[in-house]
Amino acid sequence: MKKLFLFIWNWVVPIAIGILAYLAITTFWVNVVTINGDSMDPNLLDQQKVVVQKTQNLKRGDVVVFDARQEDPRIKAGNKDYVKRVIAVAGDTVEYKDGTLYVNNKKVDESYISTEEQNAGTASSFGSSWSLKTLSSTGLWEKSDQNKSVVPKDSYFVLGDxxxxxxDSRYFGFVSKKHVIGKIHVPFWYSTTVKNNISKQDQHYFA
Structure with a gap:
């Protein structure tokens, strides 16, 4: 009996505690996911593994994962989650004019992406000037998101790098806070270039 007790105490209990700790961490705090696609290139690369912190305390510049099935009516078969950068939060205005992105009439520091992506990439199918009002009037967005000039309560406007x-939000509208899975963190074992591109945006969002 004593040997059985020692076996349980020395082996079974630690293993059980480890399993419970792992489940608690992955369920309530962090998880590891693999980037699929190049919509965040060059800051996050296809097949790169990143850590997701399960939090809803988000700010402009954070890179987040959200349940795209709840946000994008034209989601492709097999897709589930999107990774994008938070450009604006509830109450913000967003406007793009002649190669420059503005939030609340302040120029956004977009040094984390190329000049080409700041200009032609951001204009894309929407022209050299657009705003939340014009984007939300295209008919592409969900009805609940249409004809808005500011980001609604508990919502975010997101763009890919x-x-x-x-x-991204240009095509499907605002992302609800309740559909956000968490915030991306780049692990220490990835290149300093990638890490610096993420942290730079966190620290210097507005020019």
Whole structure:
């Protein structure tokens, strides 16, 4: 009996605690996901593994994962989650004019992407000037998101860093806070260039 107790105490209990800890961490705090696609290139690369912190305390510049099935009515078969950058939060205005992106009439520092993506990439199918009002009046967005001039409560306006290929808020509208899975963190074992591109945006969002 004593040997059985020692076996349980020394082996079964630690293993059980480890399993419970893992489940708690992955369910309530962090998880590891693999980037699929190049809509966040060059800052996040296809097949790169990143850590997702399960939080809803988000700010402009954060890179997030959200349930695209709840947001994009034209989602492609097999897709589930999108990774995009938060450009604006509830109450913000967004406007793009002649190669420059503005939030609340302040120029956004977009040094984390190329000049080409800042200009042609952001204009994409919507021309050299657009705003939330014009985007939300295209008929592409869900009815609940249409004809809005500011980001609604508990919502975000998101863009991919690789604007010319990214399917983002320009095409499907605002992302609800309740559909956000978490915030992306780049692990230490990836290149410093990638990490710096993410942290730079966190620290210097407005020019």
């Amino acid at each position: 690789h604007r010319s290929v990214s399917n």
